[in-house]
Amino acid sequence: MLVVQKFGGTSVADPGRIARVAARIKGAVQDGHRVVVVVSAMGDTTDELLALAREVTRNPSPREIDMLMATGEQVSIALLTMALQAKDCDAISLTGAQAGITTDGIHTKGRIVDIDTARLRSELDRGRVVVVAGFQGVTPDGEITTLGRGGSDTTAVALAAALGAEVCEIYTDVDGVYTADPRLVPEARKLDVISHDEMLELASLGAVVLHPRAVELAKLYGVPLVVRSSFNDGPGTLIKEVGDLEKAAVVSGVAHDVNIAKISLFDVEDRPGIASRIFRELARSNINVDMIIQGAMRDGRNDIAFTVSRDDLSRALEAVHRIQGLVGAKGITFNDTLAKVSIVGAGMVSYPGVAATMFEGLAEAGINIAMISTSEIKVSCVISREEIERAVRALHMKFNLGEAPAGGPA
């Protein structure tokens, strides 16, 4: 069986942990598996490199940031490969470029466009564990690009898809995917199985065990994912395509995200093309917009509000100010004291009233709702950030998530 294993920065933070990761990989080899490993930069390396760059200049160019950042994973792959070799486990390290990972040219936010697996396959055929630098690739011109947030998860899933791996295992510092954040909700329960779609919503909603880009890619290529702890042998949570019958769990979990900000444009002109101008400009700045609300029009004028990641707030404000005149907005305001709470469940679609139960739960806890957004398998509410913990606990209880579902497979 061909397995892709991904280890995050905390799992390889020092030589001792690297040795433990190497032992785990060797175990998989001894079980008869062929193994490709994807690894992140050690511990705080990425932050340390960024701090160094900021000491040099306040505005480092994205290309040079990529040149700098890519060294973090290169150090990890070399050390992990040495640790494997020290355990008599034949292994070789490959940079993103050497692993054939081609990216588009968007520095610090690159996307994988192709993987040439020839080198990977030939090293696997020689019986070697292949240790690949996560988070990085090169353009066809040989320019080093990093993949931005969740980059190493994305590398792992992309390699699993390109190689046709049976499973992609994401090793992290938690035991798996929970019905809510266990730090907030002590009775939160680990899920054994969850669908890609549910995981995608959970990941997008701030349950950060796995980056949504990686889940999206896994769903697109049907790659089964396992999220499990690198510190114990627990089975973790399996994320896979789940059939209709298995969609018994109406609500699988409660997710929350405190990293959001809301921007409102008042009295925007009400004519075709206005929304597209606003969101095209934001896309041009590489800003992901989450929820969008367009208020009732009155006298040919509109209010438009949307949420973005708090990290993108200042750049998003710059972008909307650039097009304020073009869309005829009378005013622009923002609010960065918000949070988002969401319920997610693949079974939701066939059970009406789930959203109503959620609003009821929040109302019972005396929590006001600022924005609402829904999809087939989730309902999200934007609320005040200081009420987020109470909201998560209230909803976990309202949907009885602490108890294993009576029916269904989980």
Place this chain on the structure above:
Amino acid sequence: MLVVQKFGGTSVADPGRIARVAARIKGAVQDGHRVVVVVSAMGDTTDELLALAREVTRNPSPREIDMLMATGEQVSIALLTMALQAKDCDAISLTGAQAGITTDGIHTKGRIVDIDTARLRSELDRGRVVVVAGFQGVTPDGEITTLGRGGSDTTAVALAAALGAEVCEIYTDVDGVYTADPRLVPEARKLDVISHDEMLELASLGAVVLHPRAVELAKLYGVPLVVRSSFNDGPGTLIKEVGDLEKAAVVSGVAHDVNIAKISLFDVEDRPGIASRIFRELARSNINVDMIIQGAMRDGRNDIAFTVSRDDLSRALEAVHRIQGLVGAKGITFNDTLAKVSIVGAGMVSYPGVAATMFEGLAEAGINIAMISTSEIKVSCVISREEIERAVRALHMKFNLGEAPAGGPA
């Protein structure tokens, strides 16, 4: 004018120093020069990475060491380029691979076999300072190789040769090349000009301002070198082809090397091919042999002694023990308490008696000579290491090196 400037690790040890190096480079650009910069890893980075590798395993594979080491220079080029950009000086960083530097495949001791200057030239034509990672290149298969000791100097000279640069400036922490080590001989004098050959002998002999590989390459391609301080604006020492008339200085300087060890093979068989077997075996282990002495044969048996770098001693001993039986040696001994003192001068060849004056100077200081080796422009003596400082001072005085030469160009 096209200039290649090389800055060593101490010159870029922290963000403050990186800013100062950037200011100096910008000065050269404002003087109208096109500039290619070669930079080493910051401060102690290389040692820190090696220490990390040693924590992981006592026997890291050379390929993975190269993978690890190459990150050091990659960090430096990114930060220096950011510093240049912060000073509104258009610049771009290139790894060895991106700079088109092709190496043979000998890991940790690679040699540059080709430089494809297309990318370098196109970046220069766009008016950019090009900041290249020293010490590294890639094989045609894309395998990262480091160049071993003096690698960054070698990168700088090789780029200067490939680009036809007018001069290659080596910035270091000393003001230039001296008649002897100023820490040992207070009256040592900085030389304004010296020939490649003389510098080559000095570099080989332990006057470590510049690596002999770099000087050799500069001589081969006729690249003028300047060794100067990165901490002041002194003119440094110019190393260039010197015409006959200028060879007036009989002795230019006294060099010393405390990093040598001697290995002796006793009672080796006296038949053709024996020496070749010994030194082929050492070459196979990538060990440079310096002086070789073959003793007078008696009864068809020989003694062979040679010196190597002390760092290579244990590997050299392994190599000779491997072929001890083959060459019929009765015994193998070594001595690592030795040092080498040398006088160097391009004018030496036309002044007989220079070697005799040297031996006389050592005899007057009561210093015993263990081995002697000569070339057209240098005489070297192996002596006891504890006598090396006295030897250097005695010879500096014996040849009046503290005074500027009366004739000649100085």
